[in-house]
Amino acid sequence: AQSVTQLGSHVSVSEGALVLLRCNYSSSVPPYLFWYVQYPNQGLQLLLKYTTGATLVKGINGFEAEFKKSETSFHLTKPSAHMSDAAEYFCAVTRNTGNQFYFGTGTSLTVIP
Amino acid sequence: KAGVTQTPRYLIKTRGQQVTLSCSPISGHRSVSWYQQTPGQGLQFLFEYFSETQRNKGNFPGRFSGRQFSNSRSEMNVSTLELGDSALYLCASSLGGGNNSPLHFGNGTRLTVT
Numbered sequence A: 001a002q003s004v005t006q007l008g009s010h011v012s013v014s015e016g017a018l019v020l021l022r023c024n025y026s027s028s029v030p031p032y033l034f035w036y037v038q039y040p041n042q043g044l045q046l047l048l049k050y051t052t053g054a055t056l057v058k059g060i061n062g063f064e065a066e067f068k069k070s071e072t073s074f075h076l077t078k079p080s081a082h083m084s085d086a087a088e089y090f091c092a093v094t095r096n097t098g099n100q101f102y103f104g105t106g107t108s109l110t111v112i113p
Numbered sequence B: 001k002a003g004v005t006q007t008p009r010y011l012i013k014t015r016g017q018q019v020t021l022s023c024s025p026i027s028g029h030r031s032v033s034w035y036q037q038t039p040g041q042g043l044q045f046l047f048e049y050f051s052e053t054q055r056n057k058g059n060f061p062g063r064f065s066g067r068q069f070s071n072s073r074s075e076m077n078v079s080t081l082e083l084g085d086s087a088l089y090l091c092a093s094s095l096g097g098g099n100n101s102p103l104h105f106g107n108g109t110r111l112t113v114t
Helices: none
Strands: A003-006 A009-014 A018-019 A024-027 A032-038 A045-051 A057-060 A066-069 A075-077 A089-096 A107-112 B005-007 B010-013 B018-022 B029-038 B042-050 B053-059 B063-068 B074-077 B089-093 B109-113
Touching: A003 A089, A009 B053, A018 A032, A024 A075, A032 A066, A032 A075, A032 B042, A032 B089, A045 A057, A045 A066, A045 A075, A075 A089, A107 B010, B005 B089, B018 B109, B029 B074, B074 B089
Parallel strands: A009 A107, B010 B109
Antiparallel strands: A003 A024, A018 A075, A032 A045, A032 A089, A057 A066, A066 A075, A089 A107, B005 B018, B018 B074, B029 B042, B029 B089, B042 B053, B063 B074, B089 B109
16 A cells, blocks of 8 residues: 655745755555645646656756665755745655555645745 | 646536546557646545556546547546535546656646535
């Protein structure tokens, strides 16, 4: 069975501070992992993905995430938060067969000026 | 390349009515998935179609149905609407075919049931 847990439904950071959004997964097979961002009244936009290879994945808008198999984690980070980063962030997992994605419950990021 | 297009963007219906939502995937994408998003439940998977066949199905009642056409466009139908069906319905397309290509989402249809 697949599942994703996002710790912290709301995270607030100051502008310029480090952003850390946590995601842990459970999977009976090697997972494929994704982070998406959702701005108000819009759909989800892909930030980055991990399938195979390098465990540190760089995405758009300065975000990156590291796949840590021993910790079953895929935390999202950004060194310096911008006001435009305020949005809802979703972690997702899928298997290496089929195309069903499992999403976390989301983390709402607030950036304080 | 045009993105995923969902129509209409907003819809208001009354209880007991039925509704059809439409989704046009990115050109070349053969998989279309539907999700229901609500503040309390987050993103819940409805179903996925690939080459006109339903390949995966979530845990929703039979009032929720869908189909996919030969051009990969998809429709979702909800019959006998209930107040709890009020939500943002998101469509996502991907290459599918088991290669774990990412989902590309449309902007959604916001359904309000009164």
